[in-house]
Each structure stands twice: as C-alpha cells, then as structure tokens.
Amino acid sequence: MPLPADGAPVTVPRDPAREAARDELLKAGYHKHDPSVLERAMDWINDHITSSLNGISGDGTSGTTGLLFFIVVALLIAAALWWRLGAPKRAARTVLDVYGVEGPRSADRYRADAAAHAAAGRWEEAVREQMRALVRALEERTLLDTRPGRTADEAAAEAGRALPEHAAALAAAARTFDDIAFGERTADQAAYQLLHDLDRTLERTRPVHAATPATTATAGGAA
Structure with a gap:
C-alpha cells in the first residue's frame, strides 16, 4: 500500500475502487478478441445440441428432453433456411410423353x-x-x-x-x-x-398471327 510523505497509508473507499475497476475493464482494448454475439449464439446452440445428442442415448427423462430439444432446433434451422432461400424449385418438369x-x-x-x-x-x-x-x-x-x-x-x-x-x-x-x-x-x-x-x-379459338413486315407495309400504304 503506498505511503504519503508523512508515512500514513493511503486508503481508497471500496465502492469507488470497484467502479473504477469496472470502468477500466469495459474499455474496448480488453474485449477486442471476445467472440461476437453470433459466435456466442452458435456456441450456445452447439453446446445444447451436443448435450441433447448425448442425452438421447440415455434413459428416462433426460433422453426424452434431449430428443425434443434436438427436434425443435432442427425445425428452427429448417424454417430459417426456408425463409432465407424460399421454397425449393423443381429441378425438372414432367414430360408429356405424347x-x-x-x-x-x-x-x-x-x-x-x-x-x-x-x-x-x-x-x-x-x-x-x-x-x-x-x-x-x-x-x-x-x-x-x-x-x-x-x-x-x-x-x-x-x-x-x-x-x-x-x-x-x-x-x-x-x-x-x-x-x-x-x-x-x-x-x-x-x-x-x-x-x-x-x-x-x-x-373454337382462332390463333393470332404476328403481322409480317410486308403485310404491315401494305397496310400502311393503303392508309
């Protein structure tokens, strides 16, 4: 503990010291290597999927809960892909085979x-x-x-x-x-x-035929 010139110890109140430490730790320099929100979310999902898969192999309530969680996550992922990519298009159409x-x-x-x-x-x-x-x-x-x-x-x-x-x-x-x-x-x-x-x-419908250039020119000249 630092001593003043007269030798008496310097004391800092507890609450201001805590706030000063918190403010210091909130500075960006201490968090530039922290995972992003998306990375934390993916880690959370991955941890729960791993836990659920391990639970599926178990017995009783833990296995059932793990299976239900896995199904819910799979459905959410499928819904997200459907919303992002849209309904899948047919790769091919049916040939009439006349x-x-x-x-x-x-x-x-x-x-x-x-x-x-x-x-x-x-x-x-x-x-x-x-x-x-x-x-x-x-x-x-x-x-x-x-x-x-x-x-x-x-x-x-x-x-x-x-x-x-x-x-x-x-x-x-x-x-x-x-x-x-x-x-x-x-x-x-x-x-x-x-x-x-x-x-x-x-x-009963008659087709519409596009007018040829010659026909168009004739019609224009007649007019």
Whole structure:
C-alpha cells in the first residue's frame, strides 16, 4: 500500500475502487478478441445440441428432453433456411410423353381415353390423358410444332404466344398437370374438368398471327 510523505497509508473507499475497476475493464482494448454475439449464439446452440445428442442415448427423462430439444432446433434451422432461400424449385418438369412407343395418337384418341378414365374415377390418368389431348390437338392445328419430349410448361408457353388471350389459362393447366404429376396435389374431377373445358375452348379459338413486315407495309400504304 503506498505511503504519503508523512508515512500514513493511503486508503481508497471500496465502492469507488470497484467502479473504477469496472470502468477500466469495459474499455474496448480488453474485449477486442471476445467472440461476437453470433459466435456466442452458435456456441450456445452447439453446446445444447451436443448435450441433447448425448442425452438421447440415455434413459428416462433426460433422453426424452434431449430428443425434443434436438427436434425443435432442427425445425428452427429448417424454417430459417426456408425463409432465407424460399421454397425449393423443381429441378425438372414432367414430360408429356405424347409420343409413346406406339407413336403419336390423335387428339381424339387421347380425349376418349381421358373420358374413359374419368368415368371410372381414375382422375390422375384422366388428367394426364386430357393434357396430352390438349397438346396433341394444338400440334394437329400446327399451333405447336411436332416435337417429342415437350413438357407441359413448354407447351403452355409456346401455345400462349399463338393464343395470347388463353396464355394464363394454359399456364394454369400446366401447373395443375405438374402438381398432380409430382404428387403435390391430388387429382380430382375439378382438375380434369379444367383441362377438358380448356381443350374445348381452344378448339373454337382462332390463333393470332404476328403481322409480317410486308403485310404491315401494305397496310400502311393503303392508309
């Protein structure tokens, strides 16, 4: 303890000394190597996951609690990834397979098969055949080029350019077909009826052909 010139000890009150020490330790220089808030949070999660995994192998309440905690953390991580990345996109779409091993069938043949499936309540098969009928009919009218391996989305996009007033309905039909093909939606009468009615509507619709330069020039000169 330091001594003044007269030899008497110097005493500092306890509370001011504590506050001075606390203020000194709060300075940034003492904490520049401290872990960040995110690092501390990750360490906390890691410690609890490790503890939970160890508890799962145990018996009784500790094992059950550890398992529940692990499930909750996994769900939270999955929800965070879903929010950050969005719903996963389909890597591929279903090919219509209008051209089977026997070669292409007529649109009327596909329609007949679709109707037979619908009458028997086989809605998934009915939807599949009706979508093929719709696309095959557009090929027969040369609104789509004859091309194997086309997907429902591709057919809808291409047909929508020739039938712009029905582009939205064609896209909706393709989504319905894909959702059912991928098992995200159960096929039912409403899905079949949607495709059936659109097919009949398209039969009565005349395509819109883009005007050629020559046609445009002629029209301009006549005016």
